[in-house]
């Protein structure tokens with residue numbers, strides 16, 4: 001009996017350690033994203049980073065080609081961040097469901113606009129997110145933004161969170177797909193379809209073209225000849241953070257992605273990232289030639305607007 005209990009205890013310990021490591025990985029990926037947004041010069045992201053006061057993961061001392069990787073990722077993240085804010089404001093969505101967005105300066109800004117924002121994340125990120133909001137959010141943002149913890153594959157959890165929003169929702173999701181297994185991704189899209197059917201509205205994402213989009217961002221800064229290298233270096237960096245392979249090939253073919261969405265009762269239309277030339281913070285760090293190339297990028301249809309069939 002004693003031996004049996006010891007085996008059970010050991011197994012439990014292993015599971016707990018594995019789970020803890022899993023949480024650490026996702027928290028790391030959340031923090032790295034914040035690092036890029038801060039590097040782009042977004043004041044809200046800089047405030048989050050200062051507040052959580054954790055060691056910065058990547059720097060010139062531990063990552064080859066750091067300067068180029070940082071600038072490319074900072075630009076990519078700011079484009080996503082600003083495009084989502086512009087879309088929500090342009091369509092004047094009163095409700096935003098920000099999925100797996102990690103610590104979200106974007107939620108804080110949209111909450112400050114007076115919109116209701118639910119951030120869906122893992123519990124450890126939610127605890128940190130709530131605290132950051134209390135510390136650096138405006139009164140309006142604190143009132144309007146709420147972090148709620150659920151797994152993306154949790155049908156009831158996602159619906160319960162969405163039900164706190166009254167009226168049409170704009171779901172924002174960016175960059176999580178590469179971390180998910182096929183079955184979790186499929187379940188997440190089933191859940192999103194259910195939310196859109198019940199509440200109306202849309203989901204915006206660039207996940208179905210992220211590989212091309214990121215490579216184009218790198219090319220705008222450092223030329224076509226360097227873009228594949230920067231993509232691969234960034235991928236290797238995220239795999240290091242994540243501690244596992246990421247599935248960046250999934251659903252990058254447009255027809256395959258549209259079929260996948262159809263299977264889950266969804267349909268997509270592609271729209272430009274921005275409807276007018278954005279004033280990005282990162283422009284202060286770019287040359288006039290780079291800015292011109294970035295401005296060309298902002299008119300491309302990297303944003304997928306997904307609705308229920």
Ligand SMILES: C[S@@+](CC[C@H](N)C(=O)[O-])C[C@H]1O[C@@H](n2cnc3c(N)ncnc32)[C@H](O)[C@@H]1O
Pocket residue numbers: 026027029030033080099100101102103120121122125150151152153173174175176179184
């Ligand atoms: C790299 S971040 C995503 C980046 C962010 N959405 C963006 O705009 O770039 C991945 C986030 O997804 C969350 N996440 C990963 N797997 C999840 C799951 N199964 N359910 C809920 N959240 C998850 C992690 O906590 C992490 O904050």
